[in-house]
Structures are given as structure tokens and as C-alpha cells.
Amino acid sequence: MTRNRQILLMSRPDPALGPTEENFALVEAPMPRPAPGEVLLETLFLSLDPYMRARMYAGANYAASATLGAPMVGNTVSRIVASEAEGHAPGEIVESAHGWQAFAAVPAKGLRKIDPTIAPVSTALGVLGMPGQTGYTALVRHGRPQPGDTVLVSAASGAVGTVVGQTARELGARAVGIAGGAAKCAFLTDELGFDAAIDHRAPDFAQRLAAACPEGVTIYFDNTGGPITAAVLPLLAPEARLLVCGTVSVDRDRPGQPQSGPGMQELLSLALVKRLTIKGFIYTDADLMALEPEFRATVSAWVRDGRMRYREDIVDGLEAAPRAFLGLFRGANFGKLLVRVAAE
Amino acid sequence: MTRNRQILLMSRPDPALGPTEENFALVEAPMPRPAPGEVLLETLFLSLDPYMRARMYAGANYAASATLGAPMVGNTVSRIVASEAEGHAPGEIVESAHGWQAFAAVPAKGLRKIDPTIAPVSTALGVLGMPGQTGYTALVRHGRPQPGDTVLVSAASGAVGTVVGQTARELGARAVGIAGGAAKCAFLTDELGFDAAIDHRAPDFAQRLAAACPEGVTIYFDNTGGPITAAVLPLLAPEARLLVCGTVSVDRDRPGQPQSGPGMQELLSLALVKRLTIKGFIYTDADLMALEPEFRATVSAWVRDGRMRYREDIVDGLEAAPRAFLGLFRGANFGKLLVRVAAE
Numbered sequence A, B: 001m002t003r004n005r006q007i008l009l010m011s012r013p014d015p016a017l018g019p020t021e022e023n024f025a026l027v028e029a030p031m032p033r034p035a036p037g038e039v040l041l042e043t044l045f046l047s048l049d050p051y052m053r054a055r056m057y058a059g060a061n062y063a064a065s066a067t068l069g070a071p072m073v074g075n076t077v078s079r080i081v082a083s084e085a086e087g088h089a090p091g092e093i094v095e096s097a098h099g100w101q102a103f104a105a106v107p108a109k110g111l112r113k114i115d116p117t118i119a120p121v122s123t124a125l126g127v128l129g130m131p132g133q134t135g136y137t138a139l140v141r142h143g144r145p146q147p148g149d150t151v152l153v154s155a156a157s158g159a160v161g162t163v164v165g166q167t168a169r170e171l172g173a174r175a176v177g178i179a180g181g182a183a184k185c186a187f188l189t190d191e192l193g194f195d196a197a198i199d200h201r202a203p204d205f206a207q208r209l210a211a212a213c214p215e216g217v218t219i220y221f222d223n224t225g226g227p228i229t230a231a232v233l234p235l236l237a238p239e240a241r242l243l244v245c246g247t248v249s250v251d252r253d254r255p256g257q258p259q260s261g262p263g264m265q266e267l268l269s270l271a272l273v274k275r276l277t278i279k280g281f282i283y284t285d286a287d288l289m290a291l292e293p294e295f296r297a298t299v300s301a302w303v304r305d306g307r308m309r310y311r312e313d314i315v316d317g318l319e320a321a322p323r324a325f326l327g328l329f330r331g332a333n334f335g336k337l338l339v340r341v342a343a344e
Helices: A052-056 A121-125 A130-143 A159-170 A182-191 A205-212 A226-235 A264-273 A292-304 A318-330 B052-056 B121-125 B130-143 B159-170 B182-191 B205-212 B226-235 B264-273 B292-304 B318-330
Strands: A004-009 A024-029 A038-047 A076-083 A093-096 A103-107 A150-153 A174-179 A196-199 A217-222 A236-244 A277-280 A312-316 A336-340 B004-009 B024-029 B038-047 B076-083 B093-096 B103-107 B150-153 B174-179 B196-199 B217-222 B236-244 B277-280 B312-316 B336-340
Touching: A004 A318, A024 A318, A038 A093, A038 A121, A038 A318, A076 A121, A093 A121, A121 A312, A121 A336, A130 A159, A130 A217, A130 A236, A130 A292, A150 A159, A159 A174, A159 A217, A159 A292, A174 A182, A174 A205, A182 A196, A196 A205, A205 A226, A217 A226, A226 A236, A226 B264, A236 B264, A264 B226, A264 B236, A264 B264, A264 B277, A277 B264, A312 A318, A318 A336, B004 B318, B024 B318, B038 B093, B038 B121, B038 B318, B076 B121, B093 B121, B121 B312, B121 B336, B130 B159, B130 B217, B130 B236, B130 B277, B130 B292, B150 B159, B159 B174, B159 B217, B159 B292, B174 B182, B174 B205, B182 B196, B196 B205, B205 B226, B217 B226, B226 B236, B312 B318, B318 B336
Parallel strands: A150 A174, A150 A217, A174 A196, A217 A236, A236 A277, A312 A336, B150 B174, B150 B217, B174 B196, B217 B236, B236 B277, B312 B336
Antiparallel strands: A004 A024, A038 A076, A038 A103, A038 A336, A076 A093, A277 B277, B004 B024, B038 B076, B038 B103, B038 B336, B076 B093
């Protein structure tokens, strides 16, 4: 049988540079063999997500940092090719967190079975996976959108943003997206039904944003941080909710990056005078996990009947992962970024 | 009958200096006469509160700015000396918002009657008034303190802070106060039962604060902003609540003041990684007003049986108001600052 292929995290990023391809190495490795209770998985799709950047550094963040010399962390959609675990048969499709490698032997316990009749299995990493769950549960729980609300979302054409905007529309709110470039903006309005989409690369971005939100922003779902967020702050309406989901435009582990926006006190004073709620979260928070069943039922139904659309940006071959991953932070992807590691 | 005396707001503060005594003028005025439906009030106590500073400027804030040439805004405890309104008799004590003046004729509708048998009537401007209501309702609604929580409050010996800390203790949480000077800190621990009190003027303030909060801060009730808040941020525990009540140490209308703490992105990244909730509010928010009956019942009972203690700093004479008011921003007061305008 063929040998395994892995992409290892070989070094921590130089804080002066941020992550580079040189932090990774593609290696061959022996084919793993499942122990009792385990299954052998063949990776079909590897998910590339912004949160992985922080895992490359040594500092504590949400979670432990990725281990040097081990496959880079990441979730996959995989096929069981051999099983030493009761109740799991070869051919089943599962979600697994075994990282950037072509094969892995993992405990069957904890794998999430994927029903391929609902939607293409790749969606288990996007609209029906962690990003979709993050967007839906946080918007519903912390944003509480209603008719009359203006929901503004940054990185709007990405895996989280597309779900946030369409969920806002389904709940009767106005949805405004921020994305990079005309093509992404056209996609948001023409294909996803956003009420407006603003290109943050436009020289008159701030003015366009204000014009698109004439009654102010009642919910800002922040996936980027940085200058985009700084431009949004003056538009926040009284009692607005600022949901801090991610900082794809800012490497939090790199000191000395250019600063955007006001200082601590000005932001806190804005929160006071406008009675804002600023909420940071991750999808595994208990109050968000409580909405997981609702998310699965609701968004699966929306995907099936075409009311929730999604876009995937699929690159081919495990070896393409590092370069594609780094492109996330330049907005090079258009939709949920995936690596097709093996044919379905 | 005697003439009225008023302190008028004569000029806006120079943003380079902030408020000064020269912005005010003491004048004599004709005695007002109540129209039908009105009562003539004699001011007993005038409340001096930090929020008034922002009202001196022209810019919009929570509320309209104070009118130039009119008595400076503020709440009072007053005695009805003449009544043209049914259901209101001379001798009654009421809370009124007629500002810095010895007498006023005001509509009887909207006055809050004060029961002098519950506590000294001055408490209607402090522990049983707006400051107490702010502290109690926001701590309960937005902080949700429980046993195991560490509640940290700044300006802890002030009108709001004393209620916050003692309410936290009553609800089973640990209460830590920040105040300026040894006397205020001793008052917090020895007389009010705070678990610890830290002098923000101590050179090793940050280290003492960390030592007083060994498990981190789960609820920070921020009355000051500025360097004190900057020192608290690193101590916030995961899922902590940062309640932005006031910025007594920072004049929000003065640009170019020294900046404290991190920039916008660092604060938002902290909110993300620690899953913080940052909440600005005023006591008239609908969700806080819903707790007003609970506040009145609970805190009145606590005051009556001595479980909620309070301290008032009373200066004599309307003419003393401007200087005493400016002292608020230097921490010159010790307890709820009041002006005794007339004897009870």
C-alpha cells in the first residue's frame, strides 16, 4: 500500500515576518495502522481556516499551540478505509481533526458521521461545519437580529460571513457585507441576496459604508479587525452589538503591526455613550453549543431548499496547502478555502 | 419673601483646560411662583455627579448638553413649600431635577415622593437614588455575580462603587475595590466588608491588584477608565464581564489627553481570545429600569437593617457647588458628594 504524506509544522513564525511557507515541510511517512477502537482514514478535504495562524505560534491562545514536528492542525472530511472499531464500516464519511495529512489512524470515538445525502460532504467543513455553526449561533445568540436591524459583516464572502449575512436576511434584518474587490461584492448582492456590499479596497470605503447603512449599524459581525473595524466604529448605532469573531486582517501574535482605530479609552467611552455590547466568543462556548442542534436543523434545511447558498474555493493536492493557507490573510481565496487531498 | 439663588452655566469648558469655576456664576433671581399643576420647591440637597461634566460641553452625549445661561443641571432632594397641584402638600419631600438653584417652581407630575421614614432623605440622591440604582441594576443584570466570582470595582468608595461592592458581597461574590488613598481603602475593608481594597496611587498598584485577585477578575465594574482600567485588563479572566459605567478619571470631551492602555485592536483581540463581554449602559436603559422595583425593595431593606452602608460627603451652601464638583475629578470627595442648600 502507498505511504502516507504529511505537512509538518517545522518552525514557529518569525514575529517580524509572520507565517511563511518555510514554516512547513511536506514529508512521507509510513502508512498508519489502526489499533483496536480506531479507524484508518483517507483525507478527502482539508479545511484551511484563519484561526490556524495563531496555533502556529508558541503563545497560548484559545487552545494549545500546534506541536513542532507534527502534522499541522486542521479539520478534515475523510473516508474510512479500514476499521477496527465497532459500528464504523469502510466507505463511511466522517469529520476528523487529524490535521494536514493524507491518512491517519484515529480513535473512532469523537468522529462526526457525515450524511452525504444532505449536501456535498465538503460542506461539513464550511456552511454545515465549524464556520457555519460559528456564524449562525453567534449571530442568533449574541446579535439577536430582528426586522429593522442592520447586520454588517466583514470578510462577508468567506465561510463565516456568507452564513451570517444570509441568516440575517432570513431573520428579517438588512444584511450589508464588506469584502475585497468587485467580484466578491457582486457575488454577495447578486447571488446571496445581501442588501448591499462594500469593497474595502475602494478609496472612498468609509463614505460608501456610511451610505449603505443610513440608519447605522445595529449588529457588526467582525471577522477582520484592523482598518475595516476602525471604519465601522463611527457607524455603530445606540445599543449596537459588536461581535468579535476573528481578526483575519491582523496577526495578533505579531507585535508592532500598524495600529488602526482609536485607543482603549476612546473605544470604552464609545461603548459607554452608545451603550454598546462588545462580545468575543468561540463556537465551543457553552451558550453557543446549546444552539448546535438548532443550527444543524435550520441551516441544513436552508441549504437543501437553496435559501442558504455557499461558495467553496478548492485547491488540489495536499502540497498546495501552505501557499493556499497564507493566501487567506491576503483575501486571495473566494469562498470557503478547502484542499482536495483525494478524490471522493 | 427671599429671592432665589442660582448657579448658572455661563460658558463651555475650554477643551484645553476642562471645566473650571469660571464656567459658573452665582446669581440672584426673582422667587419663582408655581403655576397651576406646579409646586414651589426649596432645595435641601443638590447632587453632584461625574456625569455632569459631559453635560457642560456642547457635544451630544447621553443627553442634550446643559443650556448656557440657565441653572446647571442636577438632581435635588427638595421640600414642597407651596403647592398648586392636587395631591401635593407643603412639607412633602421629593426628588426633582431642577438643577443648581435654591428654589424652583416645577410641574408636580414626574416628581418622586421620598419617604423620610426609610432613611435620611439625602440617600434619595445616593445609595437609594440614581447612583445606587445604577450600581445595583447593572451589576445584577450585566455582571450576574455568583459565588466564585471576583467583582472588582473602581472609584469604590464613591456613590456607585460602595453599592456595587456590597451588592457583590451580598450575592456571595468576592469584592475588591480600587480607591485613592489609605483612608478610602481602610473604609472599604473595615467598614463595608470588601475582601480587599487597593490604592491606585501606590507605586506598585498593578502588582498589588494582581495579588488581590489571584484567580483573576470575572466582573470589572469600571467607574474611572484611564490608567486604572489599563491595569485591570491583564487580570480579566476568561468570559469576564467589563461593565463600562463611567470615566471619572478621563474627560471624554477633551481631545489630546494622555492615552492609557492598548489600542482598539489589542482590546478587541483580548475580547476575542478571552471571550469577554464589554457592556456600556446607563441606568435608564430598558433592561435596567426593569430592575428598579427590585432595587428599591432590596437595597432599602439592606439599608434599614445595616447590611448596606453608605458614606456621604456633604458641603454646605449652594455657592460651594462649583468647587466641590470639580473636586470629584481629583477624587477629593470621600463618599457620595452632596451640597446642603437648606436645612431640613
